[in-house]
Amino acid sequence: MLEIGDFAFDTLSQANVQMLERIEVWGYVSYKVFNPATGKVYKATEEQLNPEGNTIRYDENYLRYVMQLSKIKNETAGGFLSSLxxxxxxxxxxxxxxxxxxxxxxxxxxxxxxxxxxxxxxxxxxxxxxxxxxxxxxxxxxxxxxxxxxxxxxxxxxxxxxxxxxxxxxxxxxxxxxxxxxxxxxxxxxxxxxxxxxxxxxxxxxxxxxxxxxxxxxxxxxxxxxxxxxxxxxxxxxxxxxxxxxxxxxxxxxxxxxxxxxxxxxxxxxxxxxxxxxxxxxxxxxxxxxxxxxxxxxxxxxxxxxxxxxAIDNNGNLLFKNRVTHLVSLTWDERNNLQRELYELVSSYVSKTYNKALRNKKKNMCLIFLLIIMQRMVTSSTAAIRQSLERRLNVLRSQRTHLGNLTEEDLEELDIEDGVEEALEAISLDMELETEELQMIISVAKQAQFQNQDAKVEPLLEAIDSIMSDDNTQKIIIFTEFVATQKYLQTLLVNRGFSVTVLNGSMNIEERNEAMLEFKNNTSIFISTDAGGEGLNLQFANIIINYDLPWNPMKIEQRCGRADRIGQQRDVHIYNFIVSDTVENRVREVLEEKLSVILKEMGVDKYSDVLDSEVAECDFTEVYMRSVGHPGQVEKNTYPIEAEMKQQLANAKKYKDVIREEKDLTRLVGTEPDFDVDVALRTMMTYYECWKGNDPRLIDRISIGDEEITKHLKTEILQDRMSPLLSVSIANFPNEAGCFMLWELSISDDESGKRIIPIFVNDAMILRPMAGKRLMEVFLDGTSRLTIGTAPNMSAEQYAGLEKLSMEFAYDTFMELKEKQLQLNQESYNKYMYALQLRMEAAEHIGIDNIRRGRLAKLEKEKAIIEAEHKKGAQVYPNFRLMLAVRLEA
CATH class of the missing domain: 3.40.50.10810 (Tandem AAA-ATPase domain)
Structure with missing residues (x-):
């Protein structure tokens, strides 16, 4: 008869269980039992309990299965499983x-x-x-x-x-x-x-x-x-x-x-x-x-x-190559005097209409956006501005104008390609006057196109020829803001014999993919708009030509980032094209001068360091648009943006520290995850199926998320204290007689709070600190040759002695897990208490007495919950259980 406290083997659940209570009613005997592996208490009949212990045969496959499972569990708790x-x-x-x-x-x-x-x-x-x-x-x-x-x-x-x-x-x-x-x-x-x-x-x-x-x-x-x-x-x-x-x-x-x-x-x-x-x-x-x-x-x-x-590479060297910027400045000569006239006419039209639109009580944001586009187009290409002017004129003649839905908020988010259709249909402030003016400007645009190619074309061709003559395998990226300019350049370059790929925001995903592959494998020149170029990885090219310059320098930085990326093997050369005798160039020069002074005052020595953050938030549009109609007031018009840049950079000094992360990346040089979980899982399952007498070839591609795998990972294995021990001798290994054990140390139910520790104690009851880990490596090595037998189980006294030595050895691991848990618990507590204190301070300022009291009472309840969670998290519930004991033969 089983006594309270006795262990027996439950033949139905295939687990060792401990007797908690004996129940006898009308001649039926059952027991309330405790399964220490799962923590569950349940009832079992006397017939299903075997007091002689486990009847399952343990062999080499079982040993290696437990080793692989233990390895995977340790990696889950303390390392990386993904095979990268x-x-x-x-x-x-x-x-x-x-x-x-x-x-x-x-x-x-x-x-x-x-x-x-x-x-x-x-x-x-x-x-x-x-x-x-x-x-x-x-x-x-x-x-x-x-x-x-x-x-x-x-x-x-x-x-x-x-x-x-x-x-x-x-x-x-x-x-x-x-x-x-x-x-x-x-x-x-x-x-x-x-x-x-x-x-x-x-x-x-x-x-x-x-x-x-x-x-x-x-x-x-x-x-x-x-x-x-x-x-x-x-x-x-x-x-x-x-x-x-x-x-x-x-x-x-x-x-x-x-x-x-x-x-x-x-x-x-x-x-x-x-x-x-x-x-x-x-x-x-x-x-x-x-x-x-x-x-x-x-x-x-x-x-x-x-x-x-x-950022450094895996040899500890700086990751990024140098950038070399070339400013290509050009002027309109006699061959392009109509292009100059076109620029002046468009600028006059834009300036007058823009100022009127701003004074209008109901701001027509569609019209304002249209004018911004027009001004930027006129320095991009004659083809682009002519096309847009003609489309605007057709809209006015067909009376297809409407108020539109664009807001100031929308303008901040729109790329230049977005919203163009809606902008072209903006309500006119004076349809008759605007129609007449557009007709005159379009006439000059047509003449300018017939007079000569755009002033930027010759320097572009010279730059491409020079680059290609140095290396005819070079790949060149040309950026423009406008699809019309893109098409103009595509035709021009193809007619000159260059192979060209284009990409813009109107292209769908499949078209983008085809364009990327075509440029990478077949063509020499890639012409992209800003919207089209978003997210591109073009580090196989190192030449960028900005055919037209966006007003926001962040856009230029984003363009450069397409090639200046991880994997770039050469210095990145950037060519910025600008027409010198324009208001836009004067504004750019003044802004760069002012920014340079500001950065020097603040101790920032690299212009690009601030382009992707602080300056990007400044609204440069207003400076350019105000200056277009008043070229002599560029300095005055830049005062507000200068103050804004100073403020943004001052803010940056405050927040840079907030988002900066202190770390030493050199510690990670040359390291990478080396544990392939897929291989380990398949190996574990193969051993398991062989132990169970099943065909291991049925195991195909499995992953840690599979239901069968999850069941194994949640299995709590405990050493059967009644059945014979496995006896093992290892070929070509300095065997010492003793006991090899796997102990599971846990301080919480969370997997991260558990470790499986291999320990070896020889027959003289001396613990060999390095031997346990070495033996586990041997058992994990499928090529090691093992001789398996059985040995008598140990007495309670022997178990107690081994447990005492093992607990002493595992104490440092326990303290490490404990300190980590306490640290994370304290960090979480500090975080939520800090936030709660701020919310309490805000609640104190509520003017209505009963609302203030109600809010504070609610916050006090939250505080009590946080403190209770913190107190609970500060408790450690250590457990130390023997998973496996193996007799090692000399």
Missing amino acids: ASSIIPLPHQLHVLNRAMETNNIRYILADEVGLGKTIEAGMIIKELKSRGLVSRVLVVCPTGLVTQWGSEMQEKFHEKFHVILPSDYDTIRRLTDSNDVYGQFDQVISPMDSIKPLEKHAGWTEERIEQYNEERIYSIINSGWDLIIIDEAHRVAGSSGEVARYKLGSLLAQASPYLLLLSATPHNGKTEPFLRLVRLLDEEAFPNAKSIVKEQVSPFLIRTEKRE
Whole structure:
């Protein structure tokens, strides 16, 4: 008869259990038993319990199965499982991101590396690692349309992960084919363009009900699709200029739709606190209640950032090549006097109309946008400005003008290619006068085109010929703001015998892919607009020609970033074309002079260091547009932007420290994950199936997320204290008689709080510190030759002696796990208490007494919950259990 406290083997559950209570009713005997491996208490009949112990045969396959399982569990808890070496060799800063991201189970971060450092690769590494650990299976990537192709190809080529692109045009098709409204639920890994799923606030010709229906179908279909991880690329866009814009609403919904969230942005903080506050609140609202919470201590747990200047390769060398900038300045001569006249006429037309539009109480933003486009076009190409002028004239003649829906907020976000159609149909301030003026300007534009080719063409051809003569395999990237100029240059260069590829924002994903491949493999010259060039990786080319210069220097920096990326093998040469005798050139010169002085005063020695952040937020449009009509007042017109630049850079000094991350990347030089989890899993399952007497060839491609694998990883293996021990001798190994053991040390139920420790104690009861690890490596090595037998089990006294020695040896590991848990618990507590204190301070200022008391009472309850969680997290519940004991023969 079994006594309370006795162990027996449950033949049904195939586990050793301990007797807790004997129950006898009407001659039926059963026991309440405890399974220490699972922690479960249940009832078992006397017949199913075998007091003699385990009847299962243990052999070499069982030994190696337990070794592989233990190795995988340790790697899960303390290392990286994703096999990266076969696809990419991670750079030190990318490994740093992976280290940081996997420090805790709360994976909600801003990946804020500067442009060109490979944030897509970093996100892919995190995806792979989370999938390897069985933590995610459904992943959504939301990005600008121009980056969709890059994401899909990077995930496929670098990580062998298939993502399905769902465009707005696909929605109804998928719903019809699947006969399901859950369009996004049809695929586990999806890429969706950002603007195709943002909530609509208005749409020409649509009723509010139609808009609401559209939003319900598109937005909530994707939000409610049960994502494990959501990634938002160019995430600063969803911060918005206010909390009400559609993109921010989209960001807020997505942030709540998944436990894991990655926000990717090279410019997370633009010098203005409010947009950054909105961005970090997507990660954790409670941690960032108001602007006072934007301090380094509060932000750093959520933000991972490497700057270009600190990035190194796997040999410890600086990662990026040099940039060499060439200014190509040209003037209009007699051959181009009509082009000069055209410039002056367009500038006069633009200036007069622009000033009138600004004075109008109801600002016609479509017209203002049209005038901005016209002024920028006239210095781009005669073909571009003539085409737009003619289209505008046709609109006026056919009376197709309307007020339009563009707002000032829209203008801030629009690329020059966006909204052109709507701008061309803007209501005229004086249709008769504008028609007459346009007719006259178009006449001059036609004459200018027939007079001679544009003034910039000859220097362009000379530059290309010079570059090609040095190396005829060179690939050249030409950027322009306008499709019309792009077509003009394409025709010109093709007629000169050059092979040319074009890319612009109107091209769909398939066309973009074809264009990229064509340039990489076949053509010499690539002409792209800014909208078309978004997200391109063109590091196989190192020559960039800016045929026309955007007014915002950030656009130039973005263009350069297409080639100045990881993998660039040569110095990047940049040619900036500018017509010297224009107001635009004078404004540019003055701005650069002023910025140079400001940077010198502030101790910044590299102009490009600020182009991707602070200066980008300055609105340069107004300076140019004010100066067009008043060339003599350029200095005066730049005063406001000079003050704004100073303010932005002053803000930068404050926030640079907030988002800067102190680290030593040299520690990671030459390191990369070397544990292939797929191989380890297949090996483990092969041993298991062989031990069970099954055919191991049935194991095909398995992953850590498979249900069968998850079951194994959750299995708690305990040494049977009643059955005989495995006896092992190892060929060609200095065997010493004793006991090899695997002990599981845990301080919490979380997997990160567990470690499996191999320990060897010889027959003289001396613990050999290095021998346990060495023996585990031998057992993991499938080529090692083992002789397996059985040995008598140990007495309770022997078990106690071995346990005492093993606990002494494992104490340092226990302290390490304990300190890590306490540190993370304290960091979490500090973070939430800091935020709570700010919210309490704000509540104290509520003027209405009962509302103030109610708010403070609610906050006090939150405080009690936080303190209780902190107290609970500070408790350590260590456990030390013997998983396996093996008799090692001499």
